[in-house]
Amino acid sequence: MPAECLFCKIVRRGIPAQIVDETDELLAFRDINPQAPVHLLLIPKRHIATLNELKPADAALASRLLLAVPELARREGLAERGYRVVMNCNAEAGQTVFHVHLHLLGGRALGWPPG
Ligand code: AMP
Ligand code: ZN
Secondary structure (H helix, E strand, O other): OOOOOHHHHHOOOOOOOOEEEEOOOOOEEOOOOOOEEEEEEEOOOOOOOHHHOOOOOHHHHHHHHHOOOHHHHHHHHOOOOOOOEEEOHHHHHOOOOOOOOOOEEEEOOOOOOOO
8 A cells, every 4th residue: 555645644634734625525725835815725535646647537526626616716705806726747847745636826916927
């Protein structure tokens, strides 16, 4: 068995997190090192290491992940003012936790292009 990853530990409450929403398939929690006034992470509970491992069979999960964003954004007061969704894949993009996650960032003006 490979060692359990950090986000799998959060899913099973092995380490604490500020959880803001949960379904049977998804978990949303606050990033421990926020890069904006609002910085949420939204993850599938099932371990998928990177976007490269996402399969056609994961279509429903992937769509629910994306469809969860507008409601989270509304609740955080970001829907009208604007927000950014980021998914980093592998080293050059800066992925540090190898369990697929979507960053939801907002609450300040966000520069473009990103670093
Ligand atoms: P990435 O660089 O795209 O892999 O993003 C990983 C994110 O996980 C970073 O923004 C980290 O700040 C965040 N992170 C790391 N450990 C924790 C934790 N224990 N709880 C919440 N967020 C975390
Ligand atoms: Zn995991």
